[in-house]
Amino acid sequence: MRDLGAEPPPSEQQSTGRLFSDVGAWRAILLAGLAVTLAFVVTALPIMVSGRNPLLAYWALLRGAVGSVDAVAFAFNKSTPYVLSAVGVAICFRARVINIGSEGQLAVGGVAASWIALHLSQLPSLLLIPVSLVAGGVAGAVWACIAAVMRIKRGVHEVLGTLMLNFVGTLVVSEVLHGTMGEPGAGFPQSPLFPQSAWLPSLFPGTDMHVGIAIAVAAVVATHILFWHTPFGFRLRLLGSGDNVAAYAGASLVRGMLQVMLIAGGLAGIAGAIEVLGVHYRLIEGFSQGFGFNAVAIALLAALNPLAVLPAGLFFGFLEAGALAMQREIGVPSSLVFVIQGLTMIFVLCAMGVGFKQQRI
Amino acid sequence: MLEMRGICKRYGTVQANRNIDLTVPQGRILGLLGENGSGKTTLMKVLFGMVAADAGTIIFKGRPLTDHRPGDAIAAGIGMIHQHFMLVDAMTVAENVMLGWKRAGLWLHTREISQLIRNASKTYGLDLDPNAVVGDLSLGQRQRVEVVKAILRGADLLILDEPTSNLSPPEVAGLFLVMRRLRNEGRSVIFISHKLGEVLEICEEVVVLRDGEVTGQCLAANATRSDLARMMVGRDISALVQRPAFESRKEILSVDRLTLRDRSGFERLRDITFSLNEGEILAIAGVDGNGQAELVDVIAGLKSATSGRISLAGQEITSEDVRARLTAGIAYIPADRATTSLVPGMTIEDNLGLRDFDRPPLRRGAWLNRVAFRREANSRIAKFGILCAGPNALVQTLSGGNQQKIVVAREIGRRPSVLIAFQPTWGLDPGATRFVIDEVLSLCHGGGAVLYVSSELEEVLTLGDRIGVMFNGRLSRVFGRGEVDMTRMGLMMAGHDEGPDREDGGKS
Numbered sequence: 001m002r003d004l005g006a007e008p009p010p011s012e013q014q015s016t017g018r019l020f021s022d023v024g025a026w027r028a029i030l031l032a033g034l035a036v037t038l039a040f041v042v043t044a045l046p047i048m049v050s051g052r053n054p055l056l057a058y059w060a061l062l063r064g065a066v067g068s069v070d071a072v073a074f075a076f077n078k079s080t081p082y083v084l085s086a087v088g089v090a091i092c093f094r095a096r097v098i099n100i101g102s103e104g105q106l107a108v109g110g111v112a113a114s115w116i117a118l119h120l121s122q123l124p125s126l127l128l129i130p131v132s133l134v135a136g137g138v139a140g141a142v143w144a145c146i147a148a149v150m151r152i153k154r155g156v157h158e159v160l161g162t163l164m165l166n167f168v169g170t171l172v173v174s175e176v177l178h179g180t181m182g183e184p185g186a187g188f189p190q191s192p193l194f195p196q197s198a199w200l201p202s203l204f205p206g207t208d209m210h211v212g213i214a215i216a217v218a219a220v221v222a223t224h225i226l227f228w229h230t231p232f233g234f235r236l237r238l239l240g241s242g243d244n245v246a247a248y249a250g251a252s253l254v255r256g257m258l259q260v261m262l263i264a265g266g267l268a269g270i271a272g273a274i275e276v277l278g279v280h281y282r283l284i285e286g287f288s289q290g291f292g293f294n295a296v297a298i299a300l301l302a303a304l305n306p307l308a309v310l311p312a313g314l315f316f317g318f319l320e321a322g323a324l325a326m327q328r329e330i331g332v333p334s335s336l337v338f339v340i341q342g343l344t345m346i347f348v349l350c351a352m353g354v355g356f357k358q359q360r361i
Numbered sequence: 362m363l364e365m366r367g368i369c370k371r372y373g374t375v376q377a378n379r380n381i382d383l384t385v386p387q388g389r390i391l392g393l394l395g396e397n398g399s400g401k402t403t404l405m406k407v408l409f410g411m412v413a414a415d416a417g418t419i420i421f422k423g424r425p426l427t428d429h430r431p432g433d434a435i436a437a438g439i440g441m442i443h444q445h446f447m448l449v450d451a452m453t454v455a456e457n458v459m460l461g462w463k464r465a466g467l468w469l470h471t472r473e474i475s476q477l478i479r480n481a482s483k484t485y486g487l488d489l490d491p492n493a494v495v496g497d498l499s500l501g502q503r504q505r506v507e508v509v510k511a512i513l514r515g516a517d518l519l520i521l522d523e524p525t526s527n528l529s530p531p532e533v534a535g536l537f538l539v540m541r542r543l544r545n546e547g548r549s550v551i552f553i554s555h556k557l558g559e560v561l562e563i564c565e566e567v568v569v570l571r572d573g574e575v576t577g578q579c580l581a582a583n584a585t586r587s588d589l590a591r592m593m594v595g596r597d598i599s600a601l602v603q604r605p606a607f608e609s610r611k612e613i614l615s616v617d618r619l620t621l622r623d624r625s626g627f628e629r630l631r632d633i634t635f636s637l638n639e640g641e642i643l644a645i646a647g648v649d650g651n652g653q654a655e656l657v658d659v660i661a662g663l664k665s666a667t668s669g670r671i672s673l674a675g676q677e678i679t680s681e682d683v684r685a686r687l688t689a690g691i692a693y694i695p696a697d698r699a700t701t702s703l704v705p706g707m708t709i710e711d712n713l714g715l716r717d718f719d720r721p722p723l724r725r726g727a728w729l730n731r732v733a734f735r736r737e738a739n740s741r742i743a744k745f746g747i748l749c750a751g752p753n754a755l756v757q758t759l760s761g762g763n764q765q766k767i768v769v770a771r772e773i774g775r776r777p778s779v780l781i782a783f784q785p786t787w788g789l790d791p792g793a794t795r796f797v798i799d800e801v802l803s804l805c806h807g808g809g810a811v812l813y814v815s816s817e818l819e820e821v822l823t824l825g826d827r828i829g830v831m832f833n834g835r836l837s838r839v840f841g842r843g844e845v846d847m848t849r850m851g852l853m854m855a856g857h858d859e860g861p862d863r864e865d866g867g868k869s
Contacts, residue, residue: 229729234718237707244701247663248693249715250684 035347036315043340047332057332064325065318071325073202073209077279079317080212081106081271085295086302087216087223087309088264094227094304095236095260101147101162102268103292104169105140109269110276111173112139114181114191114283117198117276125197132198133215133273140269141262143169148261152254158261166292174285181283191283200278210278217310219267224306236260268295294341301345303352316341362387362549363408363518368417370403377403378414379573385518385549390540392564392581393553394589400573401553402444405520409441410434422517440516442507444523444788450496454478457495458510474513481509485539499650501532508539519543520551523788525559530818531854532648537563557586610639613810614660614779619669621655621834629655630666631834637779637810642801644813644825645836648854652834653814654696657783660812661693662686673779687716692777694768696784698761702768705757709749710738712756713771745770746796762793773800780804781812786820798824818850830854 044054065075085102092099113136120128147161176182177189200210227233235251236259246253271291276283298316302308323337363385370378377400385391395401406412408419410429419426421437431441448457455475464474475491482489487505495503504524511519521540525533540550540563554560560567561581569577569592577592614637621630629652637643647653658664660671662683671679673689681689695701703712714723714734722733738752747766749759756764765785773780782801786794798820801811814831815821821828828845830837830853837853 229731230727231719231724231729232727234711234729237711238704238715241704241706242700244697245704245715247683248695248701250682250687250719 031351039343061322061326065322073207075321083216083313084271085268086298088267090299095239102295104166105268106272107169107288109136109140109272113273136273137266141266144261144265189285212274392560392567395570399570438517440511455491644821646821647831690778692772710752741770
């Protein structure tokens with residue numbers, strides 16, 4: 001008996017496509033580039049309507065992003081927390097755990113790191129910085145686990161849990177800044193400046209670019225390896241495929257959810273620590289704003305592929321860095337960059353949905 | 362009524378349909394016979410508008426059908442009942458019928474539709490309750506919901522794609538009755554199947570497809586099984602396996618008073634007791650929905666029983682989880698390939714390691730041993746003859762038969778002491794079915810024990826050394842092979858049991 005072999009994949013079965021399919025990574029990159037270009041073209045319309053020249057605006061954007069060494073350093077710094085939180089969110093989504101709590105996890109991570117930096121300042125830099133980062137990670141992990149435990153014990157959906165904990169986390173920051181960690185006499189809720197020993201060293205001396213990006217890259221690579229090459233990652237992929245098959249293969253939903261939330265929370269917490277130790281050099285109110293949802297957006301843009309989170313996160317970071325320059329020089333509001341980000345996402349998702357083979361799970 | 366001429370369809374390198382002509386007159390039951398991959402499903406998809414043909418014409422009731430979508434086909438009077446039902450589990454029967462139907466109105470006329478369903482139910486003997494939630498219905502009942510959907514939308518031509526895969530003999534007879542009533546009203550039915558016996562029984566005319574071409578066309582009255590089989594496969598299918606008489610051996614699995622109450626308190630398993638010996642096949646028949654799924658899930662470890670005990674080789678395993686039972690030697694082929702035993706989106710290699718990824722050799726310390734994955738995959742692919750583009754191909758690109766080969770290769774390939782097979786040949790063509798049965802038998806010859814749960818009565822009667830029937834959560838008396846025949850089995854499956862033998866355990 002001869003089977004006709006490959007049954008053609010019925011077209012009604014396509015869901016999310018895959019950005020880097022076997023057919024061609026080049027084709028995927030081309031489509032991503034096309035999506036970005038289209039987003040810029042469409043955003044040019046409101047710029048023109050407001051009476052400004054979009055080409056000049058984009059030129060300012062470009063220069064703001066990569067025009068000088070300082071600009072590039074600034075952009076990398078901006079990208080770091082995005083990449084870190086997004087890669088955690090990506091593997092959560094892969095395991096069908098909808099974690100949108102990066103903001104809260106980042107916030108408490110910053111609090112923990114600040115506490116260490118302020119209270120253990122007698123430690124030498126070589127110890128102080130790693131300990132602060134670890135503290136941030138632990139705090140973020142614990143924060144994420146609260147939502148996970150609520151889901152496991154009480155059935156509170158993690159979307160709700162993580163979302164609410166975002167607000168709580170941000171308020172925790174405000175609370176400590178108005179209390180124990182606040183700088184007396186400052187006009188703005190902020191902590192005292194950290195001792196220099198706590199500041200993140202820069203990756204390239206003479207620039208503002210701190211080591212955070214190196215940590216982010218390491219996290220991306222580690223997550224990729226963890227996801228594809230370990231039994232732990234295999235289990236996550238099973239959890240993401242469905243309850244039935246996960247149970248059949250012996251993958252525990254409870255353990256999987258806890259583990260993946262720990263990782264995502266930890267990464268977001270480290271991102272928060274990096275923000276306070278490397279960018280602001282203190283804890284300031286509202287430093288965690290906006291990171292949560294952007295993390296989700298970047299993770300989706302990367303088609304939940306850990307490695308692809310790096311370029312996606314860099315894209316977002318560089319865009320935002322350039323947007324501030326665009327606002328300064330041309331007067332185009334920097335919030336327009338959110339339009340570009342959103343449109344890029346939509347177009348990339350459209351490109352992924354059209355005609356690609358099913359994403360490899 | 363229907364005339365299809367010169368239909369061609371190509372998927373990449375595969376020519377699924379080659380110049381196919383098909384004519385269906387009014388008031389005719391036509392059988393479309395062919396193995397998996399012969400092109401019959403593609404042909405029907407073309408007819409129904411789900412897929413566009415590369416070439417060819419379709420004329421239905423005198424009007425051409427071109428560039429049509431399923432909505433146009435339904436409006437023209439073609440109804441299709443798929444092998445895999447297109448129903449929403451969370452909704453009621455009435456709601457499913459109303460889905461996508463303009464007649465249901467902007468403000469849903471639920472009562473009116475429910476009455477229509479009840480009427481059609483009575484006319485055609487479908488026995489459907491419009492308020493029942495589809496998720497609670499058995500597969501046979503769900504199929505009847507699909508039938509009522511098609512009938513209420515006024516289908517003049519009904520296409521049934523492998524409709525009897527999960528029906529008991531009484532239910533199949535019921536379906537045939539419905540089909541005859543439709544035919545008597547002047548409607549036509551296309552009955553797609555690979556079951557020769559049924560096709561000969563119900564169809565008036567038979568068209569045989571092989572490799573995308575029509576290889577034979579004849580009236581059912583003039584054809585024999587072997588004629589059809591030859592047209593279908595190109596060679597004679599040898600008679601089903603003969604089993605030697607079974608001598609008693611050591612007991613390997615013991616199930617004692619297993620009871621399972623589900624969340625609503627309903628008893629799905631009632632006091633199930635039986636034992637399984639090494640090298641033996643205990644075949645359990647029964648209409649889908651009488652507790653078989655729960656029984657196999659409980660023994661495999663996916664569900665916990667409310668009370669009762671399970672022992673493997675003398676050790677009690679009642680509270681052990683899936684992994685522990687796997688290590689202890691229980692293999693499980695579930696009925697549902699797409700969402701339980703396989704991950705369609707994963708590669709073949711990964712699917713072959715689905716249950717063992719956590720242990721050596723597939724695991725080396727904290728890492729997955731990719732080399733071992735590849736090696737195991739290649740050897741299994743070769744040994745079990747899995748047709749694929751390589752171990753890195755996604756499982757969803759394979760045909761149903763090959764997908765099941767992967768599950769079999771994985772579960773039987775580890776030489777378990779007990780294999781639980783639940784509907785292992787569901788949806789498979791004769792060639793693939795033969796393969797699965799051969800593998801099960803070779804496992805037995807090697808000393809493994811098999812719990813074979815299936816609604817395919819023929820398989821149960823031929824394979825089982827001992828045979829039981831499940832009805833309403835209870836296991837009947839277990840018979841030796843040769844002590845029962847199809848008729849008696851059919852009765853037991855419908856719940857008509859003879860007297861005091863009922864509660865007898867299965868200890869041999």
